[in-house]
Amino acid sequence: MSGKNQLSFVEPSKSPFFYGYVVLLVGSIGVYCSIPGQTIGVSVFTDPVKDALGLSRNEFSNAYMIGTICSALVIGRAGIWFDRYGARWVAFFAAITLSFALLLCSVSVQMSESIKKLLGLDTWLIPFVVMTLLFFLLRFSGQGVLTMASRNMIMIWFDKNRGKVNAISSVAISFGFSSAPLWLNALIEDYSWEFAWQALACGLLVFALLVLQFYKNRPEDHGLVPDGILKKKDVETEIIPIANQYTLKEAQRTRAFWMYGLILAFNSFFITGLTFHVVSVFASEGFPKEDAISIFLPASVVAVTISMVFNFLSDYLQLKLYLYLMIFGGLMASVGFLFLSSAVGVPFLIGGFGIMSGFFAVLNAIVWPRFYGRTHLGAITGKIMSFLILASALAPPIFSFCLSTFGSYRLLGYLGLAFLLFLSLASVRATNPQ
Template identity: 35%
Template sequence: MAVFTDTFIEVLDLTRTQVSMAYLVGTVASSLFLTRAGRWYDLYGGRIMIAGSAAALGAMVLVISGVDVLSQLLGGSTVVTFALLLFAFFGVRFFGQGVLTSCSRNVLLLWFVKRRGLVSGIRSVFVSFGFAIAPLAIAFLITSFGWRGALWFMGLTVGLGFALMALVFIRDNPASCSLQADGVDPSDQDDAPVEAPSKTLDQARRSPIFWIYSLSLGMHALFGTALVFHVVAVFGESGLSAGVAFGYFLPAAVFSTASNLIASSFVDRYRLKPFLVCMLCVLSIGAIGLINLEHVWGYWVLAAGFGVGGGLWGVVSNLAFIRFFGPLHLGAVSGFNASISVFASAIGPAAFSLAVDHLGSYNAAAQICLGMLLALLLAALLIRQREVLPGRSGAT
């Protein structure tokens, strides 16, 4: 949606602040319903949820393409336009980043146990590649078909094409096809993969393990989104140009992809706690780099810290909840975590803006985030974690 921001400002006659607030409120509102969507996943399965959310996402993209027309039909006031855009952003965030992302991840996790970490790492490479090329691809569509035509193309592709593909190719789990995870022969019970005992969302919320992982993942979402949103201003505060600011994403992406693949190749054989601790450590180191961005070493420490931290975030977020709380209620448990992370990502940019207004700099916001990361790191070290490793019958 960021590629369309300037177009929305011009066509809808809204200020940049109004468009940003519509996106913020829509995102926060979407986070409040993700736990319910997770329960729908447990009830209806990945095939129906992925196809349904893809169709709904396509519909909401089409709504965005017609906000100006709908607004004129309803009177054309700024309040009406703002409300329509807010509703459309809510739908895109809820059905897209929320439901479709969570369901696509969860359905894959059920098909693998012993190789779950490796498969999740390979998936993350494709996700990262998609995020990397999306702005360029959307800009090409806008150039070729105009902004409204680009939105129609996107909406119809995901709403019809991808939804149909999901119905044809996706199956909820191996059992629905008389198979077992990892391609194990169903008659070979000795080689059957072992899962953690399943716990309900209420049971998970009473566990400190759930909160240390959810808050750590949410902290990454808050800090990372705030940095991306304000990247030019943050780098400018340290005397660096916009070119340098945008150039930061390339080395960070390299660090992220490499660390994700390396960690994914090991995580199936080891406990998840060291990966969580390492993630919080490198994010803290990255925060130190951000605080010292005026130095050359600060730039590279930031890129390495946030890059490696992002790669480890992918590993931890994929595996934490199914490892500790089992597959039966995975949708509800991971959905509640998703609501926390989406909410954190929504308030991150606003929190950094408030820090500038009341504390005088983005540096102050980074220092507060560093303190929060160190507190989470201490908690992660102290909280005892017992989990069932893939393919093993005992907890460790």
């Protein structure tokens, strides 16, 4: 057994079909298993946990924000680990860390009380610090490392069919994520929030064992090539172009790195801020809570449709078109945000929300290996991931500050329009560096 396959009984070269499809399945499951570290997975626990810890909503939210920002500052190091050690070991230790963090979360009340007794202090700062540290572990290992390693592994195993497999993965993950709050809430209500986190921790330990067996770093490590095995005559007759393998520093010198990174970060900022404050945003324009919540289903339908169609087409079309379509979606959403109470406000907001989310699923996976190669993919996507996590962490407090300072959220709509117009002009020369 080769060193690349230690502790695994699965040998990709002996598979009766291209092993990349196994990678597609287990990698998608890996992204799905990151849910406990994602906002959608944490939000269900907010009310019962904050009440048990004696924290206010603002204190709990600030702990989440600080933990998220700290994870954004160090996620780039995980990208370097990915390039050095591969998806298999990085995903394995991420799953173990996430499981350990969930177990600690389930006993966070006991931890806080023990520290209070030890120090002889009865202050909200102790549970606040405890949850900040735990949120750092959750966000770093779940939203950051496990997601990055799983998605990058899929992209490495495919080249010409990268868009098609990303379409399958994105749609499956979208439906999986959308269902997560339902079964997580059922676990909490039927048992308890402590049991729910403990059950998730046990599930991640089982998944970590599956990672050791089925996660494989590169097809070349097993005598294969991306997309499948080439016959000998194909190797002799077909000239395969070798892509330039950019380092992170070289990638950062290209305009494309910043333009695509900024539009993805804008999506994270806008969508997170809107989702976090959606009831308040709509209430400020005279809408009831039911109308606010109702925007997510049609937006998800738009996003999944766009993701599926344009992922397939990405194998044949230039990604610069996608960049401008995503900017267009952002402009639509910003206009809808500004004129929410008008006839076009809600449709524009839903359409823009869905368009941005759909193209985010395409560009965040496809751009980096196509533009910069696979050798330093971890370092490059790790840096981009830090942008996204930082943007998502800053969004809720900035939205809240805008309302408390100016009495309205509309300033964010104007700032969004200005930023996107700048981005559309600056992206004219954001071409594929290959």
